[in-house]
Amino acid sequence: SDIENCLLAWFHQARAQSILVSGPILTEKANQFGAQLGVENFECTNGWLEHFKARHGVSSRLVCGEANSAPQLLINEWKSTTLVAILAQYKLRDTYNADETGLFWQLLLNRTLAFKGEKCSSGKQSKQRFTVLLAANNDGSDSRNTFKLDVLMSIIIMKKAWDLVEKETIANCFCHCGFTREQPAGEDNVLEEESEESSHFNNTVDQLHIIGLWPTNVSQDDFIDVDAVVSVSELTSDSDIVAAQSMIDNPDHDDDDDDDDAE
Numbered sequence: 001s002d003i004e005n006c007l008l009a010w011f012h013q014a015r016a017q018s019i020l021v022s023g024p025i026l027t028e029k030a031n032q033f034g035a036q037l038g039v040e041n042f043e044c045t046n047g048w049l050e051h052f053k054a055r056h057g058v059s060s061r062l063v064c065g066e067a068n069s070a071p072q073l074l075i076n077e078w079k080s081t082t083l084v085a086i087l088a089q090y091k092l093r094d095t096y097n098a099d100e101t102g103l104f105w106q107l108l109l110n111r112t113l114a115f116k117g118e119k120c121s122s123g124k125q126s127k128q129r130f131t132v133l134l135a136a137n138n139d140g141s142d143s144r145n146t147f148k149l150d151v152l153m154s155i156i157i158m159k160k161a162w163d164l165v166e167k168e169t170i171a172n173c174f175c176h177c178g179f180t181r182e183q184p185a186g187e188d189n190v191l192e193e194e195s196e197e198s199s200h201f202n203n204t205v206d207q208l209h210i211i212g213l214w215p216t217n218v219s220q221d222d223f224i225d226v227d228a229v230v231s232v233s234e235l236t237s238d239s240d241i242v243a244a245q246s247m248i249d250n251p252d253h254d255d256d257d258d259d260d261d262a263e
Contacts, residue, residue, distance in 0.1 A: 002249060003042065006033040006241045008056055013236055023049060023060075029238075036242045079178035087179060093142065095179060098135035103158055104128070132158055138174045140167025 007030050014021050027044045030052075034042035053059065087095060104127070136142065174180075201220070208214035 002037050002245050003030055003033050003039060004052060004055075005248075006037070006238075006245050007052065009236075009241050009244070010238065011056075011058070017235070026052070032238060033242065036238065037245070083178060084180075092138040095138040095174070096135055096142075097138075097174065097179075098133055101132050101134065102129045103132050134162060136165075136170045138171065138179060140170035 007026065010029055010033075011021065011026070027049055030044035030049070031042070034044070205214060205220055205223075
């Protein structure tokens with residue numbers, strides 16, 4: 001039914017975002033979709049919900065762990081066979097990687113100068129941000145910031161930060177992730193270079209600690225993963241899901257409207 005299709009689409013989206021969903025939540029969403037679709041006298045009963053779960057293989061699972069991880073053996077096998085074959089068809093400079101991050105351009109400082117004994121507090125932090133797309137090729141010869149913003153200072157800050165990334169660092173990142181033409185035999189060189197970069201980072205953090213510019217409640221891992229959970233795409237709303245289902249049920253509806261206008 002239309003309600004079932006809408007509920008399934010919503011459930012797929014919710015789980016893709018690692019949102020925890022219970023039976024009562026599914027029941028409420030089914031009732032909401034029924035109302036939006038104009039289905040009269042519909043009520044999501046326990047029987048309806050159980051049939052829905054059985055048809056689509058939905059079951060109750062215990063939530064464990066803090067990250068979604070893929071089997072490491074399968075990853076290593078893919079990197080040593082399939083990935084090597086793919087990369088052999090391209091030059092290093094023609095292999096690119098791109099990633100999104102959030103730039104909170106109105107975020108205020110979390111530290112301030114104050115009198116001894118003064119209680120420091122601030123208002124609600126601004127959540128306004130831009131989604132920034134950064135890209136670079138395998139050998140680091142072409143690193144670009146593929147974004148366009150209207151706030152000049154945000155552009156300058158992001159461009160300066162991205163331009164400071166050395167091409168050797170970019171090349172090491174590709175190598176560390178397994179993007180190499182040769183089957184990875186050893187990682188001694190990569191680990192040595194990675195250790196050197198890690199040492200530079202640790203020294204920088206120590207210096208910031210000494211002069212009081214590193215927040216006491218922020219670890220190095222927190223700093224590195226600051227944008228790991230930043231949303232970079234808009235979720236499909238319930239009304240959009242209903243509209244998409246209506247288009248499936250009435251694919252010729254728009255064509256009929258155009259014919260009527262022509263007459």
